[in-house]
Every structure is written in structure tokens, then in C-alpha cells.
Amino acid sequence: MALIMIVMAFIAIYHKSLQVAVIASGIISLFASVIYIFLAAPDVAITEASIGSALTVVIFFYVLNKIRRIDDKK
Amino acid sequence: MIRNSILLLIIAGLAFIFYHELSAYHGNDGLNETANYYATKGLSEVGAANLVTSVVVTYRGLDTLGEVTILFLTAAILALMFKTSHSQKETQKRITSELLITASNVLLPVIFLVGIYIFINGHLTPGGGFQGGAVLASAMVLMLLSISGRKIKHAVLDFIEAISGIAFVLLGILGIFLAGGFLDNSIFSLGTFGELFSAGAIPVIYSFIGLKVGAELSNIILVLNQTQNVEK
Numbered sequence: 001m002a003l004i005m006i007v008m009a010f011i012a013i014y015h016k017s018l019q020v021a022v023i024a025s026g027i028i029s030l031f032a033s034v035i036y037i038f039l040a041a042p043d044v045a046i047t048e049a050s051i052g053s054a055l056t057v058v059i060f061f062y063v064l065n066k067i068r069r070i071d072d073k074k
Numbered sequence: 075m076i077r078n079s080i081l082l083l084i085i086a087g088l089a090f091i092f093y094h095e096l097s098a099y100h101g102n103d104g105l106n107e108t109a110n111y112y113a114t115k116g117l118s119e120v121g122a123a124n125l126v127t128s129v130v131v132t133y134r135g136l137d138t139l140g141e142v143t144i145l146f147l148t149a150a151i152l153a154l155m156f157k158t159s160h161s162q163k164e165t166q167k168r169i170t171s172e173l174l175i176t177a178s179n180v181l182l183p184v185i186f187l188v189g190i191y192i193f194i195n196g197h198l199t200p201g202g203g204f205q206g207g208a209v210l211a212s213a214m215v216l217m218l219l220s221i222s223g224r225k226i227k228h229a230v231l232d233f234i235e236a237i238s239g240i241a242f243v244l245l246g247i248l249g250i251f252l253a254g255g256f257l258d259n260s261i262f263s264l265g266t267f268g269e270l271f272s273a274g275a276i277p278v279i280y281s282f283i284g285l286k287v288g289a290e291l292s293n294i295i296l297v298l299n300q301t302q303n304v305e306k
Contacts, residue, residue: 042200
């Protein structure tokens with residue numbers, strides 16, 4: 001699981017497409033929340049799962065969409 | 075080339091420094107004094123089955139108030155930056171897939187209920203105001219994705235947020251007069267250990283925190299969603 005997280009981190013940094021990078025960072029949080037459950041920290045796991053892998057990804061996509069619109073106009 | 079080698083040198087130097095710090099570090103053998111106090115006295119003083127909650131809400135309640143304030147500031151700044159212009163009201167309707175609509179109709183009430191359960195039972199089971207609020211906000215995301223045309227009033231969210239923020243602070247101030255200090259939870263009776271209405275004011279305070287966090291995060295998402303089609 002940690003290996004997948006490291007691979008996803010490299011994808012998030014080096015991939016050319018920003019959408020793929022955002023999704024990769026979301027997957028990192030998803031696996032991190034599973035690891036938190038194994039480490040007996042369910043409180044942190046709930047937070048990480050809902051904020052890290054749901055809300056931040058959605059916010060990033062909204063912002064990316066907005067930036068692309070402004071770029072298209074120029 | 076020269077710049078790269080200088081950078082490499084700096085990184086190597088930092089690694090050297092931090093290696094010394096790391097090798098000198100030894101973990102604690104047991105809990106330190108404060109943690110020991112929380113672990114032994116927390117049960118009898120606060121009466122919450124979830125020890126994390128008793129630390130977050132009662133012992134370090136002031137920090138929680140600060141966190142909620144930071145979140146409120148973030149939401150307010152975002153709303154200020156992305157001002158929705160009311161002159162342009164071209165909301166082109168996205169066609170949402172049948173699958174998403176059906177799934178969200180089934181899932182939405184369940185997710186809302188789970189969020190509310192998490193913050194009401196914050197003193198008994200893992201989780202609490204922040205977690206429940208985040209779950210509520212993710213339900214909001216699903217709602218916005220599936221129902222593209224529907225308008226959600228900012229005023230309702232603002233009202234919920236304001237009321238719960240005021241109630242949180244008032245309960246804290248009530249603690250000064252009726253109990254030991256700011257945000258003391260023993261303004262109500264501690265009740266039977268392990269029941270829903272136990273641990274004094276913790277369930278009430280945590281419910282308000284949950285509502286506040288949920289409203290704030292939903293507000294952030296809503297502002298970003300509504301300014302998607304607005305030209306700058």
C-alpha cells in the first residue's frame with residue numbers, strides 16, 4: 001500500500017496532465033486513510049477520506065476548470 | 075551546472091544536519107505528564123467514552139474555537155475573491171447521466187445521516203464535529219454534481235453557520251459562570267457513562283461544531299461551483 005502511494009506521488013509530480021496529477025493525489029489520501037485505520041486512528045481516517053480524497057479533489061477540479069476558461073479567453 | 079551543484083551541496087548539508095537530529099532522537103517510553111493526566115483523569119472529569127473528543131472539546135476547546143475561526147476566514151475570503159456577478163445568469167444546463175441521478179437519490183440521505191450520526195455520537199464513537207461536517211460537505215458535492223439546475227441559497231448556509239458559531243461561543247461563556255471555566259462541559263450533568271446524552275455539554279457543542287464546519291465547507295464548494303460560468 002505504501003508502495004502504491006509512493007508511485008502515485010511520483011505520478012502526481014511528473015505527469016504532464018494536471019487532471020491525472022490531481023486524481024493521483026486523491027488516491028494517495030485514500031490509501032493514507034486506510035493506513036490510518038490499520039494504525040488504530042479512525043478519527044483521522046474519516047477526516048482524511050472525506051477531506052483529502054473527496055473535497056480537495058473537487059476543489060482542484062473547479063479551480064482547474066476556471067483557470068482553463070480564463071486561459072481560453074486570452 | 076553551478077547552480078545545480080550548489081543546490082546539491084545545500085541539500086547534502088541539510089541531510090547531514092537532520093541526520094544528527096534524527097539519530098539523537100529517542101521516543102518516549104510512556105505517556106508524558108499532560109497525556110498521562112488526560113488518560114487517567116479524563117474519564118472521571120469529562121465522562122466521554124471517546125478520549126480524543128474529551129481532549130479536543132473540553133481540555134483544548136479554545137484551540138478548536140481557533141480552528142473553526144480559521145475555516146470561517148477561509149470561506150469568507152473565498153466568497154470575497156469569487157464574487158458572483160448577478161448580472162450574468164446564463165446557467166447552461168449540463169446533462170447529467172441517469173446513473174448519477176439515480177445513485178445520488180439513493181445515497182444522499184444515507185450520507186447526510188452518516189454525517190449527522192458521526193457528530194452527534196462524537197463523544198461515544200470515533201469521529202466528531204470536523205469529521206461529520208466534512209462528510210456533510212461531501213454529500214453537498216454529490217448533490218451539486220447530480221442536480222445541475224437547482225439553486226441552493228447561500229442565505230440558509232450562512233444562517234446555519236452564524237447560529238451555530240454563536241451558540242458554540244455562548245456555551246463556552248456559560249461554562250465560565252456555571253462551571254470551571256471557558257468551554258467547561260459540566261454545565262449540564264455528566265449523565266450515565268456511555269449513553270447518548272452524557273458527558274455534559276459535549277454532544278451539544280460538537281453538534282454545533284459539526285453544523286458550522288459542514289456549512290463552511292459547503293459554502294466554499296458552492297462559491298466555486300457558482301462562479302464556474304461567470305466570466306471575469
